[in-house]
Every structure is written in structure tokens, then in C-alpha cells.
Amino acid sequence: MKACVITIGNEILKGKTVNTNAAEIGRMLYFSGYEVYRGLTVQDNEAEIRWALKSVLGLCDIIVLSGGLGPTFDDITVLSFAREVGVPLVRDEETYIRIKEKAEKRGLQMTEEREKMALIPDGARTITNIVGSAPGIEFNAKGTRVFILPGVPEEMRSMLESIRNKIKLRDSFYEEESITIKGVFEASLAPFVKKLMNSHGDAVYIKTHPGTSKEGEPVLEVEVSSKSDDQAKAKEIVRSILNEIALEAQNIKDLESPNEGHK
Amino acid sequence: MKACVITIGNEILKGKTVNTNAAEIGRMLYFSGYEVYRGLTVQDNEAEIRWALKSVLGLCDIIVLSGGLGPTFDDITVLSFAREVGVPLVRDEETYIRIKEKAEKRGLQMTEEREKMALIPDGARTITNIVGSAPGIEFNAKGTRVFILPGVPEEMRSMLESIRNKIKLRDSFYEEESITIKGVFEASLAPFVKKLMNSHGDAVYIKTHPGTSKEGEPVLEVEVSSKSDDQAKAKEIVRSILNEIALEAQNIKDLESPNEGHK
Numbered sequence: 001m002k003a004c005v006i007t008i009g010n011e012i013l014k015g016k017t018v019n020t021n022a023a024e025i026g027r028m029l030y031f032s033g034y035e036v037y038r039g040l041t042v043q044d045n046e047a048e049i050r051w052a053l054k055s056v057l058g059l060c061d062i063i064v065l066s067g068g069l070g071p072t073f074d075d076i077t078v079l080s081f082a083r084e085v086g087v088p089l090v091r092d093e094e095t096y097i098r099i100k101e102k103a104e105k106r107g108l109q110m111t112e113e114r115e116k117m118a119l120i121p122d123g124a125r126t127i128t129n130i131v132g133s134a135p136g137i138e139f140n141a142k143g144t145r146v147f148i149l150p151g152v153p154e155e156m157r158s159m160l161e162s163i164r165n166k167i168k169l170r171d172s173f174y175e176e177e178s179i180t181i182k183g184v185f186e187a188s189l190a191p192f193v194k195k196l197m198n199s200h201g202d203a204v205y206i207k208t209h210p211g212t213s214k215e216g217e218p219v220l221e222v223e224v225s226s227k228s229d230d231q232a233k234a235k236e237i238v239r240s241i242l243n244e245i246a247l248e249a250q251n252i253k254d255l256e257s258p259n260e261g262h263k
Numbered sequence: 264m265k266a267c268v269i270t271i272g273n274e275i276l277k278g279k280t281v282n283t284n285a286a287e288i289g290r291m292l293y294f295s296g297y298e299v300y301r302g303l304t305v306q307d308n309e310a311e312i313r314w315a316l317k318s319v320l321g322l323c324d325i326i327v328l329s330g331g332l333g334p335t336f337d338d339i340t341v342l343s344f345a346r347e348v349g350v351p352l353v354r355d356e357e358t359y360i361r362i363k364e365k366a367e368k369r370g371l372q373m374t375e376e377r378e379k380m381a382l383i384p385d386g387a388r389t390i391t392n393i394v395g396s397a398p399g400i401e402f403n404a405k406g407t408r409v410f411i412l413p414g415v416p417e418e419m420r421s422m423l424e425s426i427r428n429k430i431k432l433r434d435s436f437y438e439e440e441s442i443t444i445k446g447v448f449e450a451s452l453a454p455f456v457k458k459l460m461n462s463h464g465d466a467v468y469i470k471t472h473p474g475t476s477k478e479g480e481p482v483l484e485v486e487v488s489s490k491s492d493d494q495a496k497a498k499e500i501v502r503s504i505l506n507e508i509a510l511e512a513q514n515i516k517d518l519e520s521p522n523e524g525h526k
Contacts, residue, residue: 011470014290019281022304023281026275026278027278038306040301041303055318072457073453107519111451112454133450154475187377187396205273207273211415256369
């Protein structure tokens, strides 16, 4: 099952905001059993939001989108989505009343901008926003389950938790573990990693992240992940591969050690 | 002038790695005078890398791509790029010698994986990697200037600095400044922000980022940016708009203050 993440906002594109929302959404999807397939970031601009949607609707089983639900002129995510899937915006009465009561309680007027936050695509379900005002939205389109969440991290995070249980795939478990190896270059371990990957097919993924210690020695983080319909089995495979890698790393160190290389 | 950022790697999609590379690249491009138009993150997978390239080649004036230049089996960015633009990979002799000498100095063998890092698309220029092994790549395709940089942040960052001077647009200056306003809701300031944006056309962008203080009071960061061919003018516009916003925020507070609302 494929999942795609769309984040919306100029502040992300120009690097003012580091895209922690995409990382948090990706992590939730990954640990719920999905293959996180594509991440798109676009401007607060109808044509761009629609381009992003068009390129993943029907391709992914699930899309989580974040950003552009607020009251300002450039919060046009819901409108753009509704136009892309060809449904009108309608007022969600429950949301409207909640926003109105909240405003009145604080002695604030019900402006056009506040009313906007109660507009949802016809046929959508809302996800309650317990932190802010604009609700999240759930909508099925072209075989894709779409969740539209706010961009404000606290609001996004609280909704992410609330959809986690709705989307969890029960028949797939992911396990992931890392080891850190010192003194072995990524390129030296690479042939062994390739061999391991080939022998395990789709069930295992091995990724190496090179770094350098303060002493200038190579430091390699090796991350092994596995998926299975049996959680214990996935864990066992990850452990056994990490052991094989640790042994091979020791072999490489023995062979490549500069002190022993010219014996 | 439009710029696009492509980042490659499963670890970003599944949220293991927060995409700081995209933020750093976006910031460099933005402050060099570009409109950062789209950010795409795809898997280490030829079809996906080519999809990302296809969707922005010819659309953006410049693409900066990061990730997938290393020696492992899943580092296939350069190969995928060469296939997408229809040129063969050729060995860059200078790079080959550098990698070979570096390996020999450490008593390491010149493996297939190390040789791979010296392959570049025919007609490309290399960008020296002063931190790691694989060079960066510069290539013009379909009217787009493409820079391919490593994914390891230290290596990416050092190359980003080296291309900054190559790409800087001298005739465009961006200025950006923020103020923080307490006690005013985003939705209350929104109509004024909209009015200001409309009256200044393309030259000014105003973005509001809502938050909440520990005391539960609304806190609004208002960010104003402006571009101009005159740096002093851009700065002056930003300052004057921030002043207008601060005054309006005071008006709203006076009007909406719960203590005075029922006078």
C-alpha cells in the first residue's frame, strides 16, 4: 500500500520552516505499514496544489496533506482540493457553530475569514481540531483516501494521532534497527550490503549513512528494516542481518587495516 | 526566475531523516533571488527520480537535486539523470584518479563501487567534493540549469556554498523581516493583511504564522518580504508595512479586548 505526503507553503519551499510535518507524517505512515512513496511541497497557489494532487490521486492508496487550512487569503488548500475533485464547498454547520461560539466567547466578530474555515468539500468528513479552529478533512477520491490536515505543527500532530488508528494496516509489521560501525568506509561494505539485499528480496531494506568521527575515522550507520505479517519474524530477520553485517565489518577492518595491509 | 529542489532518499520519505537539506537549499536559492517553486522528494528508484526530473525540467530555470551520489547499490541519481536527459555515463578521469589515490593511501582496493562515483553524464561539469568522495554535477538540460549534490549534509553544504556565487541574480534583492504580535488572532488580522497584499501587488508578500503563548494568549508571527532591484527600497517597504501592521494590531486589540467589548 502506497502513501504520499503533500505539504503546502512558501515558507517551507524557501527554507524558513524546516519540513518537520512531512517527517512526522511519513513516520506515522511508515510505522502503520505503508510504503511512503512520494513527498511533494508546493506553494499556496491553486494551480500548484492541484498539480500536486493530480500527480498522486489514484497512484497512492492514501494521501496526507498538510497546510493552508487557516483563515488568511493564501489558505486555499480546501478550495483547491474541492475544485480538483469537482465538488462544491459547503458549510459544515457543526464546525460553523463551534467557530462562532469560540469567537463570541472572546467577544470577536464572525468575519468572512472565520466563516471560511467552516467550508468543506461536499461529501467530506471532518476531523475535529482540538487545538485550533479549522477542522481536518477526510475524502475519498479516485480510489485514494485523502486526509487534509492543518500546517500548524501542534494542530497537525493532534489530528495525525486521531487518524493513526483509522488507517493502520493490521497485516503488515515494520521493524527497523541500526548499528554504528567505526573504521569501515561505505564503499567497502557496499558489495556485501548489495549481496544481502539481493538474497532477501523485497522483505529487507538496508541503508548506510556515512559520517566521520571527530578523529577523522569513517563512521557508518547501517539501518536494516524488514516487513512481515509476523512482527516477531520481522524483528528476527533484522537482528540476524545486523549480526551478519557486524561480522563482515570486522572482516573488512582486519583486511583493510592500514597497519596490516602491507604484510 | 523559478527554482526547484529535488531530494532523494527513502529515509526522508519515511521520516527517519528530517529534510534539512531541502530547507538549506531553498534558503540559498531564495536569498539568491529565485522564487522557490516546487520541492519534490522521491525514492532511490530510477522511475521516481526520472518522474521528478521530468516534472520540473524546462519548467524551472534552476534545479538543485540532493542525494544518491554515494557508492551503494541504491545510489542511482546520476545514472537516472543521464538516462532521463539521454546521454551516456563517462568516466571523469580527474575524479577517478582522486578517488583511486585516496583509496590507495588508506590501503583500500579500487572496487566497482568506488569506480562508480567517478562516472558522470557526458557533457557534465563536476563540482569538487572537499568533504567526501563523489563529486557534484552541473548540467544544462531543456533550458534548466541542473546541480546534482550529495545527500550527506556536510558534503551538500560545502557544494552549496560553491555554487551560490555562480547562480546569484544580481538584479533582484529580497528582504524579509518578522514581528511577533500578542493578543491578536490570525483571523482578526487577515482582512488587513489581504488589503495590504492587494495594494502592493507582486512586490510584497505577507505571511502570518499563528501560535499560542504559555498563558493561552494568541501569538502571531507576521513575516513581510519584498523584492526589488534596489536593496534599500526593499528594506524600506518591509519596514513601513511592518509599522502599518503593528498599528492595525493595536487597533484590533483596542476593539476586541474582552474587557472593553461589552462597554
